[in-house]
Structure formats: C-alpha cells, structure tokens
Amino acid sequence: MKAISIFQKGSHQWLCFGRDPDKPEKIIDTNQYMVTNGESSIILDPGGVELFSQMLTSVLRYTTLDNIKALFSSHQDPDIISSLGLWDQCLKNSKLYSPWLWESFIRHFGMSNIEFEAIPDEGSEIQLGNIVLQFVPAHYLHSSGNMHVYDKEAKILMSGDVGAALDEVSAPFYVEDFEAHIPKMEYFHRRWMPSNKAKEEWINRVRKLDIEIIAPQHGGIFKNDMVGKFLDWFERLDVGIATNK
Amino acid sequence: MSESNDAADTFISVAHVASELFKAQSIAEELSITSKNARALAVRAGSTAAGFNEITRFIEGLSKLTIDAARSVNTIAISQTKIASDLFRSQSFVSKLDKVDYEPVKGHVNELAPIYDEVNQARSQLERKIRISLRELVDRLDETKMELRATQVVSVVSRVEASRAHEDFQNSLNSVADKVSSAGQRINSHLERARRHLAHLRT
Numbered sequence: 001m002k003a004i005s006i007f008q009k010g011s012h013q014w015l016c017f018g019r020d021p022d023k024p025e026k027i028i029d030t031n032q033y034m035v036t037n038g039e040s041s042i043i044l045d046p047g048g049v050e051l052f053s054q055m056l057t058s059v060l061r062y063t064t065l066d067n068i069k070a071l072f073s074s075h076q077d078p079d080i081i082s083s084l085g086l087w088d089q090c091l092k093n094s095k096l097y098s099p100w101l102w103e104s105f106i107r108h109f110g111m112s113n114i115e116f117e118a119i120p121d122e123g124s125e126i127q128l129g130n131i132v133l134q135f136v137p138a139h140y141l142h143s144s145g146n147m148h149v150y151d152k153e154a155k156i157l158m159s160g161d162v163g164a165a166l167d168e169v170s171a172p173f174y175v176e177d178f179e180a181h182i183p184k185m186e187y188f189h190r191r192w193m194p195s196n197k198a199k200e201e202w203i204n205r206v207r208k209l210d211i212e213i214i215a216p217q218h219g220g221i222f223k224n225d226m227v228g229k230f231l232d233w234f235e236r237l238d239v240g241i242a243t244n245k
Numbered sequence: 246m247s248e249s250n251d252a253a254d255t256f257i258s259v260a261h262v263a264s265e266l267f268k269a270q271s272i273a274e275e276l277s278i279t280s281k282n283a284r285a286l287a288v289r290a291g292s293t294a295a296g297f298n299e300i301t302r303f304i305e306g307l308s309k310l311t312i313d314a315a316r317s318v319n320t321i322a323i324s325q326t327k328i329a330s331d332l333f334r335s336q337s338f339v340s341k342l343d344k345v346d347y348e349p350v351k352g353h354v355n356e357l358a359p360i361y362d363e364v365n366q367a368r369s370q371l372e373r374k375i376r377i378s379l380r381e382l383v384d385r386l387d388e389t390k391m392e393l394r395a396t397q398v399v400s401v402v403s404r405v406e407a408s409r410a411h412e413d414f415q416n417s418l419n420s421v422a423d424k425v426s427s428a429g430q431r432i433n434s435h436l437e438r439a440r441r442h443l444a445h446l447r448t
Contacts, residue, residue: 053344060347065356089338090360110334 001054003061004173006213006221007154012037012131014154016215017058019169024050029169030079031217033158035151036063037129042070042097043087044149044158045080045217052083056090070095070126071114072135074160075143076102080217085110097126097135101145119147136205138162140198155212162202163230164188165219175220178229184219186237193239203235252336255375256329258442262382263322265439266315269432273311276428280304283421290414296406297418303399304425307392311432314389318382318439325378332371335364379446386443390436396429 001022007014018031032055033044041063047055059068068091073081075098084096088111098106100118107116123135134150141162149158165175165184175181193199214222214230222230280301287297342357342364349355400422407418 049341053341056342057344057346060345060356064354065360085334086338086341089335089364 001051001058002173003058006033006173006215007151007156009154011129012153013062014151014156014215015062016173016221017055019171019173020051020054021169022054023169027051028079028218029167031215031219031221033215034059034062035128035133035149035154036067037131039067040069040129041067042072042126042128042133043068044072045074045160046071046083046087047081048079049082049086052086055083065090066093068094069128070097070117072096072147072149073098073102073106074138074148074158074217075099075146076105077143080160081106082109084114088112088114097147099139099143099145099147102143121145123147136209138202140193140195141202142192142194150209150211152210155210156215157206157209157211157213158215158217160217161188161192162234163214163216163219163222164192165216167219171220173221175222175226175230178226178233181220182233188218189234189237190239190241196239199234199237199239203231207231252329252333252375255379255446256326256333258446259322259325259329259382261442262386262439263319263326265435265442266318266322269435269439270312270315272428272431272435273308273315276304276311276425276432277308279421279424279428280308283418286414286417286421290410290418294406294410294414294418297403297410297421300399300403300406303395307396307399307425307429310392311389314385318385321378321382321385325375325382328371328374328378332368332375335368335371339364339368376447379443383440383443386436386440390433390440393429393433393436396425396432400426400429 001017001020003015003017005013006016013036015034016031018029020029023029027048027050030047032047035042035044043059071087071094073096084106092113095115095117096111097117097119100120103116103118119135121137121139123137125135126133131151131153136148136150138146138148138160140146146160148160165181166188167184211227212224214227283304284298284301287294287301342360345357347357403422403425404419407415407422410418
C-alpha cells in the first residue's frame with residue numbers, strides 16, 4: 001500500500017494510504033486517511049477487512065498504536081469499516097466516531113474495546129491534539145447517515161464517497177486532468193447518490209468552507225482549482241438515476 | 246490430530262449437532278403426543294390395559310428426557326458457537342497480524358508483541374473453553390443415547406401389555422408400541438449423527 005502526505009505543518013499531518021498493488025483483484029481500491037497532530041492520530045475510513053494487514057503495516061510506519069486515539073467511519077459500508085473487529089484488538093483506548101444511525105449495524109463488525117462515539121445528525125467536533133476537526137453532515141451522499149471531516153487548519157475536506165472515482169490502482173493520487181477524470185466518477189455519482197436535494201444542501205454547506213483539498217474515499221484527490229471544478233460539476237449533475245421499471 | 250480445533254470447523258460441527266438435536270426434539274414431541282393418546286386409550290380399555298397406563302408415564306418420561314437433552318445441547322451449542330466464532334475471529338486476526346510487515350526501530354518498543362501476547366492468551370482460553378464445552382456436549386449426547394435404549398424395552402413391554410388388553414384395543418395399543426419403537430430409533434439415529442459430527446474434534 002502506498003502512502004503520501006497531503007498536508008504537513010509542524011506536527012500536523014494528513015496522510016493518504018491507498019493504491020494498494022497487492023489488494024485482491026475484485027475489491028474496490030480505497031483511500032484511507034490518517035490525521036495526526038502531536039501525539040494524537042485519527043484514522044478516517046480505515047477500510048475493509050481485506051486491507052487490514054497492509055493498513056496496519058502502513059500506519060505503524062508513521063505512528064504508534066497508543067497514539068491512535070480515534071477512528072472515524074463516514075458511514076457503514078464494508079469498504080469503510082469492516083476492519084473494525086481487527087482494529088478493535090489492536091487499540092485499547094480508542095474511540096470510533098460515526099453517525100449515530102449506524103451504531104447497532106457497525107457493531108456487527110465486532111467492537112468490544114473501542115468505544116462508540118455517536119455523531120449527531122447536525123454534526124459535531126473532535127479535538128485532536130491542538131486542532132479541531134469538524135464532522136460535517138453529508139446525509140444521503142450516499143448513505144442515509146453520512147458524515148465528512150473538515151480540517152479548518154489544513155483546509156482539507158475528507159468527503160467520503162463524494163468525489164469518488166473508480167480508477168486504476170496505478171492512477172496518480174491527485175486529479176490532474178478534470179475532463180479526463182469525469183468518466184471515472186460520473187456513473188458512480190449518478191447511481192450511488194440518491195438525492196439532488198441532499199446534493200444541493202451539501203454543496204451550499206461546503207461552499208461556505210475554506211477548502212484547498214477535497215479528499216474522497218476512492219480515486220483521485222482534488223486540489224486547488226480542481227476543488228471548484230468538482231463542486232461546479234457535481235452541482236450540475238443529475239443524481240439518483242436508477243428506476244424500478 | 247492438531248493441537249487445537251479449527252474454529253470455523255468447530256462451529257459448523259456444533260451447528261450440525263444442534264440441528265440434529267432439533268430434529269430429535271421434534272420426534273420427542275411427537276412421542277409425547279403418542280404417550281398422551283396412549284394414556285387416553287388405556288383409560289378406555291379399562292382394567293385389562295392397566296399396565297399400559299404405567300408404560301405411558303414411562304414414555305412421557307423418555308420424551309421429556311429427549312426434549313430436555315435437546316434443550317440443554319442447544320444451550321451448549323449456542324455458547325459453543327459463540328466461543329468458536331470468537332476463536333475464529335482471533336485466528337483470523339492473528340493471520341492478518343502475521344502479514345504485517347513491521348520491524349521495530351532499534352531501541353523502540355515492539356508494538357505488536359503485546360498484541361500477540363494478548364491474543365494468544367485469549368486464544369488459549371477460548372480453546373480450553375471449547376474443549377470443556379465439547380466434552381460436556383459429547384457426555385450429554387452419550388448420556389441421552391444410553392437412556393434412550395429403554396425405548397426398545399418399553400416397546401416390547403407395550404406389546405406384552407397390548408396382548409393382555411381387550412381385543413378391541415389391541416391394534417391401537419400395538420400401534421403405540423410401534424410408534425415408541427420407531428421414535429426411539431429415529432431419535433437414536435439423530436443422536437448418532439450428532440455424535441459423528443463431533444468425532445473429529447479434539448475434546
């Protein structure tokens with residue numbers, strides 16, 4: 001599994017783990033993020049059970065298990081958090097932040113050491129070392145209880161499945177050509193995202209934030225002018241295309 | 246045979262045992278109805294079938310014994326499955342941990358060593374619990390099987406008592422004896438199958 005630093009200022013760092021060349025073939029490639037400030041780290045969408053060994057390998061290169069104070073799962077999907085039962089056996093004093101809606105579902109992955117911290121529908125905040133991370137509501141994008149993470153200092157929005165693209169494992173970490181990137185994310189957004197209303201609310205909320213990086217859970221990361229291009233494109237996109245005919 | 250049982254294999258085997266016992270329980274419930282019908286029949290047959298009345302109590306006892314055994318095996322099986330699935334999780338965890346490419350920096354603590362210690366300790370405890378619970382399960386099955394041998398005796402005695410009854414009731418009473426015999430055999434075969442599912446596991 002590869003790792004890149006997408007933000008670094010003193011002891012405040014964002015790492016992205018992904019593009020795993022050893023991942024089983026039919027498993028979707030995922031981006032896992034770790035935010036560290038001082039001696040505190042949080043892993044955002046730590047990933048599925050199949051990637052656990054690679055993730056733990058990667059994480060231990062940058063921090064200690066004692067320093068992992070929290071996990072965050074944007075929603076309940078297996079590619080997001082099915083590794084929970086394994087992390088649960090490594091982390092003794094850690095918390096899992098996730099939308100309250102999913103607690104009784106997520107516990108099916110196994111959780112006896114980690115403490116569940118329910119994020120209310122309106123979102124909340126967490127202190128990580130000297131910084132504050134905000135949990136920003138993104139309900140119905142795509143999950144009915146969905147949160148994103150915003151770091152005001154780093155100006156990064158971890159956007160879960162919003163901005164996700166189904167790309168090659170060999171693809172670069174950052175989106176370089178927006179037009180060429182559209183086909184990799186268009187169907188995903190039109191099919192997975194069920195509600196134009198939810199999409200519009202999210203765009204209005206996110207446009208008020210100062211963002212330099214949008215970091216999705218699959219595919220390329222949007223940086224600088226790509227952020228605006230993505231928001232404009234997503235705003236125009238008609239989502240929720242599936243019919244039952 | 247390996248040192249410890251494979252957790253997935255254990256909970257699959259135990260689930261099979263519970264399923265066999267569930268089938269045995271259904272037959273025992275039928276036997277209970279047969280016993281009640283036989284008692285009504287014995288009352289109608291009057292003094293010539295008085296001995297049969299006693300037998301029905303015994304059949305009822307056998308039926309209760311099987312139902313109780315099935316329930317207790319089921320309770321053991323549920324807890325066994327829970328322990329086995331915990332063991333399965335910890336075995337999977339260790340196999341994932343084995344794949345972690347980690348070399349502690351010289352002079353630093355080995356981050357994974359205490360996790361290995363803890364999970365191995367938990368594994369040993371779970372394996373011990375499983376062995377105790379399996380032993381308990383096997384003993385319960387063997388005990389029930391022994392007690393059910395009486396069904397064949399009951400069936401023979403029922404036939405003797407039927408032959409003493411008024412001829413109007415003989416066929417019905419013989420049919421009760423047949424049902425007891427058949428139920429006993431069927432329950433027994435489920436117990437044997439259940440026992441076979443456990444045969445390869447270390448207790």
